[in-house]
Amino acid sequence: MASLVLSGDTSGAITVSAPAISGSNTQTLAAVTGTLAPVVLGTAQTAPFTDNTRAEFTGIPPWVRRITVMLSNISTNGTSFHQIQIGSGSFATSGYTSQFWGGTGTSNVITTGFGIFSIATSTNTFAGSIILTNISGNTWVSNGNCAYTNVNSVGWSSSGSSGTAISGTLDRIRVLTVNGTDTFDTGSVINILYE
Numbered sequence: 001m002a003s004l005v006l007s008g009d010t011s012g013a014i015t016v017s018a019p020a021i022s023g024s025n026t027q028t029l030a031a032v033t034g035t036l037a038p039v040v041l042g043t044a045q046t047a048p049f050t051d052n053t054r055a056e057f058t059g060i061p062p063w064v065r066r067i068t069v070m071l072s073n074i075s076t077n078g079t080s081f082h083q084i085q086i087g088s089g090s091f092a093t094s095g096y097t098s099q100f101w102g103g104t105g106t107s108n109v110i111t112t113g114f115g116i117f118s119i120a121t122s123t124n125t126f127a128g129s130i131i132l133t134n135i136s137g138n139t140w141v142s143n144g145n146c147a148y149t150n151v152n153s154v155g156w157s158s159s160g161s162s163g164t165a166i167s168g169t170l171d172r173i174r175v176l177t178v179n180g181t182d183t184f185d186t187g188s189v190i191n192i193l194y195e
Contacts, residue, residue: 040195067132072188101158131144
């Protein structure tokens, strides 16, 4: 059986072996833009952030088709709901269609980003994850669940579509409040995983 060994730069190796059967087969590896692209974890950001009103992740590669936004111990000094905005060159602040359940137990609709279940009081914290998926072209859809972490609660859902929000390939993402001015409390942690 013929084998091909691919050695790592510092350690480890992957061995590809051809089966001992007659004939030959062709296996075409996906390009970096294909479905076998690597999974990459961002660098976790812990509040206080740069200006403490938003956590931003830039430099996202063009091959990314799925982004998981992970939230832990999220709290702010105000009562504004939270949202995720994406962008291509700059952040899009309109053109979304998003619905989510807020801390008051009511449905909320916003067009300034992907809405996230969040607190309607500055004394509670929440955690969870939101998944953004590239459905076609530059259109992204979202779905996820978050819940209170300091009081008894159940998960709440959020979903939405970027629609015409961005006109180019996504290269950035950020989490902020809908009013854009509430500041995150110390200990709030936000990270992304993209693939």
